[in-house]
Structure formats: structure tokens, C-alpha cells
Amino acid sequence: MIMLQGVRLLDPQSRTDDIRDILLAEGKIIRVGEALWLDASLIARAKGEVLEVFDCAGLCAAPGFVDGHVHFRDPGQTHKEDILSGARAAAAGGFTSVVCMANTTPPIDSEARIVENIRKGRTTGIRVYSASTISQGMQGEALVDMKLMKESGAVAFTDDGRPLNNEALIREAMQKARRLKLPLSFHEEDPRFVKEPGVNSGPAAERLGLTGADRQAEIVMVERDCHLARETGAAIVIQHISAKESVELVRRAKQSGVRVYAEATPHHFSLTD
Known part of the structure; x- marks a missing residue:
């Protein structure tokens, strides 16, 4: 499981241009939100998985x-x-x-x-x-x-x-x-x-x-x-x-x-x- 922490999310569909955390599992986004660290840790533990956290300050995430x-x-x-x-x-x-x-x-x-x-x-x-x-x-x-x-x-x-x-x-x-x-x-x-x-x-x-x-x-x-x-x-x-x-x-x-x-x-x- 991977978390992109503090990334600038650019999403025209929801008109979002703000800092968010993005949680991914098996190559798919499963949650987007603010300060997801605790929730992400709990989800990973419940699934018996390791949570990899990447500091994405200064980076952008957007649809293709x-x-x-x-x-x-x-x-x-x-x-x-x-x-x-x-x-x-x-x-x-x-x-x-x-x-x-x-x-x-x-x-x-x-x-x-x-x-x-x-x-x-x-x-x-x-x-x-x-x-x-x-x-x-x-x-x-x-x-x-x-x-x-x-x-x-x-x-x-x-x-x-x-x-x-x-x-x-x-x-x-x-x-x-x-x-x-x-x-x-x-x-x-x-x-x-x-x-x-x-x-x-x-x-x-x-x-x-x-x-x-x-x-x-x-x-x-x-x-x-x-x-x-x-x-x-x-x-x-x-x-x-x-x-x-x-x-x-x-x-x-x-x-x-x-x-x-x-x-x-x-x-x-x-x-x-």
C-alpha cells in the first residue's frame, strides 16, 4: 500500500486545486483526503500490509x-x-x-x-x-x-x-x-x-x-x-x-x-x- 503525502491535487472534475494525501492499493486510488496518515496506517494494518509513504511536497497529481x-x-x-x-x-x-x-x-x-x-x-x-x-x-x-x-x-x-x-x-x-x-x-x-x-x-x-x-x-x-x-x-x-x-x-x-x-x-x- 502506498500513500502520496502532501501532493498538490489538480482535479478538474471536482474542481480541486489543493494539498491532499492519496492512498493507493494494488495500483488503484482507494482514498483521497487531508491528513490521511492515521487512517492509512489502520487500513494497512488491517490488511496485513506495509504502508509506504512518499513525501510529495512540491509535486502535482492530476488525471492523465x-x-x-x-x-x-x-x-x-x-x-x-x-x-x-x-x-x-x-x-x-x-x-x-x-x-x-x-x-x-x-x-x-x-x-x-x-x-x-x-x-x-x-x-x-x-x-x-x-x-x-x-x-x-x-x-x-x-x-x-x-x-x-x-x-x-x-x-x-x-x-x-x-x-x-x-x-x-x-x-x-x-x-x-x-x-x-x-x-x-x-x-x-x-x-x-x-x-x-x-x-x-x-x-x-x-x-x-x-x-x-x-x-x-x-x-x-x-x-x-x-x-x-x-x-x-x-x-x-x-x-x-x-x-x-x-x-x-x-x-x-x-x-x-x-x-x-x-x-x-x-x-x-x-x-x-
């Missing part, structure tokens, strides 16, 4: 983390990462569930490819889920068979890495995704406002002799997709959001009942250009 946007580069670019190495890295960081993006080489746009990725994920020791592309070949011209992809195991749809410019295609995708009860995740970067991707338009770009990517590239597409999500009732995710105007658009959409979510990478919310 979920990363809804990972790139395991499998298939096609496994010299960068593959499903096994990515899952090991995730587990080392406390992540027990991940969702792989579909912009692999070739992309995950067929039943066979998604089934293979899910099969590999089952060997890793964590839960590895996979998204499907929205469009065939990530070309933005025709939708994948979204119903078949869900039946094959897809948990979301995304052409991450490439923006979708065809509004009629996006509306159709949102309508189908709503019926399938799966979210769509969007890479919001209108190419009309991007001279060189990867650098923000501003003083730093100018010093390098570049034009860069104007913040409007993101803003106009976030505004468009929030509007379409309101119209269709779809659930959408704005990927790696970076402009304050985009954040405000998402905030207002949420307040009006739109099912829109957003995520940011650490460098987007902690660094300037």
Missing part, C-alpha cells in the same frame, strides 16, 4: 493529460517521429491520450490508412487516436467519405497544415460533421495575406528584408469559420491561435452559443517576433 493535436509523422516522415516514439514521449510527459493530425505522407484520407494508424497506436501503452483529413489528398477540392472515416475510427477532421479556402466545401463539411457528432479542426491562414510563412509581418521581418505573414491571414478565416459554425451548428477548433483579434472573435462566438474552441502553442502565447 490529453493532447488533441500531435504530429507523429507516421506514415512517410518517421525519421522525425513515429507512433511508438511519439507515444513514449507523450507518456513521459504525463499524457495518456493523444490525437494524431492527418497531414502525413500520404495523408490520412482513406479507411486503410486510419485503420493502420489506430492499429499501431494500440501497441503503445497510451490511447492514440487519429484524425482524418477533411478533403481528399488535402487538396481542398472534394470531401473524404466522412461517415466511412468515422466508422473506421476517426475522432475528428482536419487538413492541418493547409488552409481551406473553398467556403462551400467547408459549409458542407460542417453540416456532415455535425450529423456525425465529430469536430472539425482548422489551420487558419489565408494565403492572400502571407508573403513568407513562418515569420510575422512587422519590424523583425522588415529588418530581415521580408514581408512575412500579416495577422489578417488568421483573423479573416477565424471570423469566417465562426460564422459558418454558427450557421451550421458544427463544433470547430481553431488551431494554434496567435492574434488577439482572433481570440476576441472566439470569445464572442462562444458567448453567443457557437461551439468553437481554440488552442495555442507555447511559443504563440509566450514569445514576440
